[in-house]
Amino acid sequence: MVLPRNLQLDIIAATLEGFEEDIIFSLVDRVQYRVNGKIYRKGRSGFRGESRKSLFSIRLRCQEEMDARFGRYCVAEERPFTRRLPRPRRIAHLPDPGLALRDFNTVNLTADILRGYRGLVRRLCESGDDGHYGSSVEHDVSALQAISRRIHYGAMFVAESKYRTDPKTWRAMIDARDEKGMMRLLTRPKVENAVIARVREKVAAVQKQVNLRVRRRLDPETVVRYYREHVIPLTKKGEIIYLLHRRKDTREGRGRHYGG
Amino acid sequence: MVLPRNLQLDIIAATLEGFEEDIIFSLVDRVQYRVNGKIYRKGRSGFRGESRKSLFSIRLRCQEEMDARFGRYCVAEERPFTRRLPRPRRIAHLPDPGLALRDFNTVNLTADILRGYRGLVRRLCESGDDGHYGSSVEHDVSALQAISRRIHYGAMFVAESKYRTDPKTWRAMIDARDEKGMMRLLTRPKVENAVIARVREKVAAVQKQVNLRVRRRLDPETVVRYYREHVIPLTKKGEIIYLLHRRKDTREGRGRHYGG
Numbered sequence: 001m002v003l004p005r006n007l008q009l010d011i012i013a014a015t016l017e018g019f020e021e022d023i024i025f026s027l028v029d030r031v032q033y034r035v036n037g038k039i040y041r042k043g044r045s046g047f048r049g050e051s052r053k054s055l056f057s058i059r060l061r062c063q064e065e066m067d068a069r070f071g072r073y074c075v076a077e078e079r080p081f082t083r084r085l086p087r088p089r090r091i092a093h094l095p096d097p098g099l100a101l102r103d104f105n106t107v108n109l110t111a112d113i114l115r116g117y118r119g120l121v122r123r124l125c126e127s128g129d130d131g132h133y134g135s136s137v138e139h140d141v142s143a144l145q146a147i148s149r150r151i152h153y154g155a156m157f158v159a160e161s162k163y164r165t166d167p168k169t170w171r172a173m174i175d176a177r178d179e180k181g182m183m184r185l186l187t188r189p190k191v192e193n194a195v196i197a198r199v200r201e202k203v204a205a206v207q208k209q210v211n212l213r214v215r216r217r218l219d220p221e222t223v224v225r226y227y228r229e230h231v232i233p234l235t236k237k238g239e240i241i242y243l244l245h246r247r248k249d250t251r252e253g254r255g256r257h258y259g260g
Numbered sequence: 261m262v263l264p265r266n267l268q269l270d271i272i273a274a275t276l277e278g279f280e281e282d283i284i285f286s287l288v289d290r291v292q293y294r295v296n297g298k299i300y301r302k303g304r305s306g307f308r309g310e311s312r313k314s315l316f317s318i319r320l321r322c323q324e325e326m327d328a329r330f331g332r333y334c335v336a337e338e339r340p341f342t343r344r345l346p347r348p349r350r351i352a353h354l355p356d357p358g359l360a361l362r363d364f365n366t367v368n369l370t371a372d373i374l375r376g377y378r379g380l381v382r383r384l385c386e387s388g389d390d391g392h393y394g395s396s397v398e399h400d401v402s403a404l405q406a407i408s409r410r411i412h413y414g415a416m417f418v419a420e421s422k423y424r425t426d427p428k429t430w431r432a433m434i435d436a437r438d439e440k441g442m443m444r445l446l447t448r449p450k451v452e453n454a455v456i457a458r459v460r461e462k463v464a465a466v467q468k469q470v471n472l473r474v475r476r477r478l479d480p481e482t483v484v485r486y487y488r489e490h491v492i493p494l495t496k497k498g499e500i501i502y503l504l505h506r507r508k509d510t511r512e513g514r515g516r517h518y519g520g
Contacts, residue, residue, distance in 0.1 A: 047330075090308065134332060
């Protein structure tokens with residue numbers, strides 16, 4: 001059985017590598033600033049007309065409102081962190097991603113991602129406050145979008161690809177709701193270790209020529225730990241959710257396919 | 261005479277290096293998509309309620325409206341490409357940058373930057389159309405913001421730093437409006453060549469581990485040419501504008517200094 005190109009596992013793996021770069025680039029930007037804990041505190045935004053939210057949540061919402069209007073969340077792997085966003089004001093026509101999900105939003109790990117990210121910032125950034133609140137929240141939002149894209153893409157496309165290579169086995173496990181069995185089958189320690197090794201090398205390579213007089217270094221081990229404790233487990237959690245909700249009545253998948 | 265840290269030439273050079281990375285990261289993102297010429301064409305945005313603008317200009321304006329509310333343009337080196345933006349809804353207190361300009365916006369090279377960038381996209385990206393309009397304009401806007409920050413920061417801080425190391429010479433040239441003489445004094449071929457060499461190496465280093473099955477490579481020579489023909493000349497043009505408008509009545513500078 002020949003899978004369409006975008007569902008071939010090696011193509012998916014390579015795409016995940018690309019998303020990995022987006023995450024690393026965003027984190028390199030974020031660590032140039034201190035933790036700036038104030039930006040996450042409610043009622044301390046200093047933003048006129050917003051007395052109750054944090055600066056971070058105001059920025060996140062503004063960014064997602066804009067992105068929603070431009071159609072970002074019509075793309076299968078894009079998932080907003082906030083709710084009740086405006087409808088898209090444009091419709092683009094992209095190829096059918098080939099997923100077999102009635103509503104892509106069934107796989108939504110944004111709450112987990114958000115929780116894990118706050119801890120990441122505390123470990124990655126220098127503690128304290130430097131006053132660069134605007135830049136800090138801007139890079140937080142880019143990093144979160146990149147992480148979310150990586151996890152949701154991985155979850156849905158890896159799961160669909162695996163399903164299609166052996167529908168009988170998977171359908172039986174899904175019908176039995178055998179989550180443990182699925183997790184066993186989805187876990188490939190060799191692949192996970194290769195991802196970890198590549199992330200470590202890439203974080204180092206990207207910063208090889210960094211001038212440490214003015215730039216702060218993104219610590220590879222902290223990123224590696226974040227991959228091991230959050231990115232990889234959340235991707236697998238998403239794969240299981242995807243499989244449990246996979247449509248029975250289709251081999252090809254007929255998800256929404258506008259976006260761009 | 262001891263200059264404040266942020267006006268020391270080697271610190272400025274190192275900060276410019278950091279901005280260089282932002283530019284490279286954004287361009288790596290942009291070249292993943294084709295030129296998508298339609299996004300720059302007026303009346304072809306496909307954006308409901310916007311029949312006359314291009315998708316690119318709609319996105320640029322939306323981004324800058326959001327950024328303006330968050331106070332981005334209160335920072336000395338940030339300069340919007342669009343006009344009549346909303347007022348900031350927050351005020352942050354950052355250190356006085358030490359510039360001697362009544363209005364930072366006197367140095368505004370955004371029109372030149374925009375013109376040069378369109379040519380850069382044509383040379384960097386694969387020709388044709390891939391339908392990824394939303395992502396293309398998003399990365400265009402990030403790249404433009406990074407380029408603009410690099411050029412405006414370089415222009416103002418290099419000029420002020422040079423002025424302070426020899427105020428008598430510079431004041432005489434400014435009073436004589438001797439632009440040619442200033443350009444001679446501002447041009448340091450050795451430094452320019454070192455910047456060019458570093459950009460070339462950095463573009464290659466950042467992509468050393470790129471998987472070319474799914475990622476497109478940012479061509480180092482095209483970026484180098486853009487630096488030689490646009491970034492460096494525009495920075496010097498900005499330095500001269502800065503010097504011609506430098507306040508006489510201050511050694512320390514008292515520009516606006518809120519932002520963040």
